Amino acid sequence: MKIVHKIILANTFNILLIALTGFFAYQNLNLLLTKLRYVEIADDMNASFLEMRLSEKNYFLYKDASALKAIQAKLNESKTAMEYGRTDIVKAIGAQSYKQLESSTHAYLQVISSANVNAPAPEELQSRIREAGQKLREFSDHITKMERSNVNRIIADSRTGLFTSLVLILFSALGFSQLISRRILKSLTEIEKVAHAISEGTFTKVQTDLPADQDAVMTFLSRVRCFSFFMPNPSDELGSVMKAINSMSEELKKHEELIIQSKKLASIGILTAGVAHELGNPLNNISMMAQAYSELYDDLGREERLDYMSKIEEETERIREIVKNLLDFSKPKKPNRDEAQVNDVVQKSLKLVQNMISISNININICLADRLPQVYIDINQIQEVLINLITNAIQAATAGDELFIGTRSNADSDRVEIEVRDTGKGIPPEFLPHVFDPFFTTKEASGTGLGLFVSFGIIQNHQGSIRVQSELGVGTCFTIELPAYDKKETSDEWS
Amino acid sequence: MSGAKIIVIDDENIVGKMIKATFEKEGYHVETFLSAAPALARLKEESFDVIITDLKMKGIDGMEVLRIVKKEAPGTKVIMITAFASMDSAIEAVRGKVDDFFPKPFKIKDLKACVERLLAQ
Numbered sequence: 001m002k003i004v005h006k007i008i009l010a011n012t013f014n015i016l017l018i019a020l021t022g023f024f025a026y027q028n029l030n031l032l033l034t035k036l037r038y039v040e041i042a043d044d045m046n047a048s049f050l051e052m053r054l055s056e057k058n059y060f061l062y063k064d065a066s067a068l069k070a071i072q073a074k075l076n077e078s079k080t081a082m083e084y085g086r087t088d089i090v091k092a093i094g095a096q097s098y099k100q101l102e103s104s105t106h107a108y109l110q111v112i113s114s115a116n117v118n119a120p121a122p123e124e125l126q127s128r129i130r131e132a133g134q135k136l137r138e139f140s141d142h143i144t145k146m147e148r149s150n151v152n153r154i155i156a157d158s159r160t161g162l163f164t165s166l167v168l169i170l171f172s173a174l175g176f177s178q179l180i181s182r183r184i185l186k187s188l189t190e191i192e193k194v195a196h197a198i199s200e201g202t203f204t205k206v207q208t209d210l211p212a213d214q215d216a217v218m219t220f221l222s223r224v225r226c227f228s229f230f231m232p233n234p235s236d237e238l239g240s241v242m243k244a245i246n247s248m249s250e251e252l253k254k255h256e257e258l259i260i261q262s263k264k265l266a267s268i269g270i271l272t273a274g275v276a277h278e279l280g281n282p283l284n285n286i287s288m289m290a291q292a293y294s295e296l297y298d299d300l301g302r303e304e305r306l307d308y309m310s311k312i313e314e315e316t317e318r319i320r321e322i323v324k325n326l327l328d329f330s331k332p333k334k335p336n337r338d339e340a341q342v343n344d345v346v347q348k349s350l351k352l353v354q355n356m357i358s359i360s361n362i363n364i365n366i367c368l369a370d371r372l373p374q375v376y377i378d379i380n381q382i383q384e385v386l387i388n389l390i391t392n393a394i395q396a397a398t399a400g401d402e403l404f405i406g407t408r409s410n411a412d413s414d415r416v417e418i419e420v421r422d423t424g425k426g427i428p429p430e431f432l433p434h435v436f437d438p439f440f441t442t443k444e445a446s447g448t449g450l451g452l453f454v455s456f457g458i459i460q461n462h463q464g465s466i467r468v469q470s471e472l473g474v475g476t477c478f479t480i481e482l483p484a485y486d487k488k489e490t491s492d493e494w495s
Numbered sequence: 496m497s498g499a500k501i502i503v504i505d506d507e508n509i510v511g512k513m514i515k516a517t518f519e520k521e522g523y524h525v526e527t528f529l530s531a532a533p534a535l536a537r538l539k540e541e542s543f544d545v546i547i548t549d550l551k552m553k554g555i556d557g558m559e560v561l562r563i564v565k566k567e568a569p570g571t572k573v574i575m576i577t578a579f580a581s582m583d584s585a586i587e588a589v590r591g592k593v594d595d596f597f598p599k600p601f602k603i604k605d606l607k608a609c610v611e612r613l614l615a616q
Contacts, residue, residue, distance in 0.1 A: 277551065280578025281507050284599035288513040291603045295517050311509065 002236045010176045021165035028158045035151045038092030041085045042144040048074045049137045075109045108132040187238040203253035206242040282315040325450040335378035343368040349386035361399035367406040373484035385455040389420040389478045396424030421477040427470040503527045504534045505549040531555035550577035572613040
């Protein structure tokens with residue numbers, strides 16, 4: 001079901017609830033009015049019955065014949081009133097009670113009519129009159145009392161009923177909006193996370209079937225079948241958005257691969273030119289020494305000849321080194337991965353460059369975060385990257401500069417970061433985009449321009465990222481990001 | 496032509512060394528530099544017949560050396576050598592009126608012949 005349908009449905013439910021409450025309240029009010037009208041009529045009748053009984057007493061005591069007439073008149077009056085208000089009375093006390101009331105009145109009227117106006121009534125008739133009068137009065141009294149208490153009950157019931165429905169409506173409206181907004185927000189957070197990841201260059205996917213919630217309410221709801229209404233549904237609007245984002249992420253990934261491919265081709269161009277130049281120099285040196293050697297053979301002493309040969313050997317070593325680095329890049333060795341702590345790797349790397357640091361006279365500041373998640377890395381390769389970065393930093397720094405090496409994990413603990421920052425001379429902004437290019441170096445003759453190029457490849461092979469920030473005269477900061485080790489994901493990826 | 500004075504500028508010190516060793520045997524006077532700035536300073540003190548310079552160098556590069564030398568000492572011949580052996584750089588160098596151009600690796604014999612030819616002009 002789509003979210004808009006869910007909202008419409010929930011609103012309809014709420015409106016229905018309100019309408020129902022209103023309907024019942026109206027019904028109750030009507031009933032109350034009928035009962036009150038009856039009570040009003042009954043009060044009048046009761047007053048008449050009381051008067052009749054008084055006249056009855058007068059008739060018995062003073063043999064006053066006019067009393068009988070008065071009773072008859074009152075009874076007829078009551079009968080007319082009862083007939084006139086029949087519908088209201090029947091509604092209030094029911095047809096049966098009405099009939100009973102009518103028959104009691106009728107019985108009393110009959111007994112009264114049978115009494116002789118001029119002669120005093122015999123004992124037997126007197127007692128019949130008394131009995132009928134009392135019965136009528138008692139019955140009328142009884143139902144009046146009952147109706148009064150009914151009125152009270154209806155009022156009390158309406159009050160609780162209204163209050164309960166109000167609470168129910170409030171809960172339904174608030175609870176529903178809360179659940180729907182929670183579901184929307186949850187999806188939005190998920191989408192936001194992916195968007196953020198995409199902006200950082202990792203093309204992850206939104207999980208369309210969101211995992212069991214951490215919070216108790218959602219966990220409870222997900223277990224109860226009828227509440228699946230509030231659960232994420234892959235076919236609703238957010239589901240479609242997620243699907244769209246996923247396909248976008250996939251497309252971006254594909255395009256990125258294409259871009260990487262074309263970048264790789266471009267790098268091959270740069271690489272070829274670089275290789276030509278880098279190999280050209282030692283080749284030329286060897287060639288020149290060989291030519292000079294032949295030309296000057298007779299003039300050279302034994303030591304000089306050996307010196308020539310060892311220099312040629314040095315130059316071939318230089319070529320070998322370039323070729324080895326090239327091979328390392330073009331055919332990266334399959335990383336030999338292990339679960340490891342980044343902090344240990346940093347410490348190990350630092351030990352290896354300890355000597356260099358102490359000679360260079362720079363201040364080193366290390367800040368390793370506790371409880372970092374494990375990473376799944378080729379320790380030697382990551383160490384190579386770190387040594388590369390540290391060596392670069394040392395070479396960019398002068399005595400008194402500071403070298404900072406820190407580790408930390410991101411908020412979600414799914415990535416670990418290593419930062420290598422120096423307060424050295426910095427990289428000119430026009431060079432910054434090229435630092436990871438092959439054969440790009442700012443070091444005079446001492447750099448091959450392959451260190452960062454190879455490091456970049458290593459970090460990419462680890463599904464990580466490496467970025468650089470630099471400001472001339474302020475310093476340079478390299479940040480490596482590595483994914484935290486997730487046993488579930490990594491198990492078969494490297495087999 | 497023996498006695499002619501040559502400056503070699505190349506950040507690869509073997510280049511200078513080998514040119515010096517082979518050329519001095521022929522009677523040339525060769526001074527070598529690893530970068531352009533001290534070479535240009537030396538050129539201000541004394542005149543030289545030929546300058547052999549690398550193209551791609553840190554700081555002042557070969558093209559800049561060519562421009563300065565042609566302006567300050569127009570009589571001095573400039574030979575460019577480079578390991579950056581693409582046609583583009585060769586054309587650019589020639590367009591800048593370089594006297595000759597040698598891609599690395601080159602034959603010392605050819606370089607000598609070139610120097611002799613330039614000095615004979």
